[in-house]
Amino acid sequence: MGAGSSTVGITGCGHSIYLKKSDRTLFSFLAEAARDALASAGLTRDDIDGLAVCSFELPPDNAVTLGEQFGLSLSWAYLGTAGGAGPVASVANSIRAVESGQAKAVLCIAGDNYDVSGHYRLMDRFNKALINYGVPHGFGGANGLFAMIQRKHMETYGTTRAQLGRLAVDMRANARANPAALLHGAMSLDDYLDARVIADPLRLFDCVLPCQGAEAVVVTTLDRAPPGKGVRALAARERHNHPVGELTPLRGGWELFRDALYADAGMGPADMQFVQAYDDYPIMVAIQLEDLGFCPKGEVGRLFDANSFTWQGSLPVNTGGGQLSCGQSGAGGGMIGLVEAVRQLRHEGGERQIANVSRGLVSGYGMVGYGHGLSTSAIILERLP
């Protein structure tokens, strides 16, 4: 998207309940999040003429047939293709669609209905390269791939599990102030370090809990926002398949657009009052923080030693607990941070509200290919004065 918009932004946010397992349909979770977001925006179904959806389990349906399910007449429809980086990108594209007159108000939804075995089935048919050259090795789904990335980061830069654990523990503390989180039991650093091995060096609390749920926001002209509830995008960027040809890189693509992102926003990492980072694994939050300029490459261990990441901390990260504690609702995992950011900027954070917060960064990541996530995205959001 590049530079942000002064006239179009996010005017509502919502989510569905998160469940570990149920018979409910995917449509029911997407619909629940959609109704919640519309109510938050003060709009009704008839106001919506644009629809953007990100969902792994949606096929054979798509944005248009979801519109039929929901009874929407649409002038603009968008189907995300970038996995967990898709929802942030979908919002940036929706802002442009409203600016250019293709739609007046866009509903952006992301969600899925997984349980643990459902997620392994997803990874077994994720794309041709993994089907042909990963699955027959018993690769262990995303866990096997990200274990190799984490080991490489640990061996290259000296990053330790205890440093990554500081982040995981603080994110769990955030979840304990979020009634919607599926995992809100107390977790100590020892709990994190001693948990059952999933794919060494990854242990249980490095891995997300696949679940059912959905997240949604409404994008329209900011003059339609309820008073004090508008959130504008100062800048947004995306990048796919970088670095070309590397299997388990220690960078994702954010580093290519970070300078342009901050230049468009007119501010830098030190100005961000929170980061909602894509947390499929703590190591990927670490890599995002490096690539997005919160510390030099390889020095995230020291950043972790020197900071706290709770909503009251020196660098608030994933103030709702993130996917690691809320559960990963498939592609909804790429929107949970965005919705939490909007909630914080509307000062609707409840028990975990950051005081006087006015701006922050949301980062997306996903679409695992032959070795690593191919897609990255980021958006800088600011509360309307």
Next chain:
Amino acid sequence: MTPAYPQPGVDLDNARFIIAWRERGRLVLQRCRGCGAMIFYPRTMCPGCWSPDLAWVEASGRGVVVSYALVHRPNHESFNGEVPIILAEIALAEGPMMIARIIANNPATIRTGLSVKLVSDVGRYPLPTFTT
């Protein structure tokens, strides 16, 4: 009875690679006649220069471990009796990187930088698999 390993799909782009392994226990790679690049995984054109003129060459079957995971929760039940699955990123002697399984009696002996070679039992594993 343990179910069979999941098998790779075979198509016109990758058949030479799959069949060389399955029938002869050998690793073959694509070499681009346009730019000379060695390529893995098999493509329909060179991802470096987009030449569709690709030759198949037999590789040495040797490489070095770049990183690895010890997978205790595999994706498919056929692997459950063989955990931990040693999954590794391997720098092949010919240049390309490959994600492949390593067979070792003691997974604790696996290290980054370790030299590995193809296993010798033909037909057992679905894809080129390495040992120390």
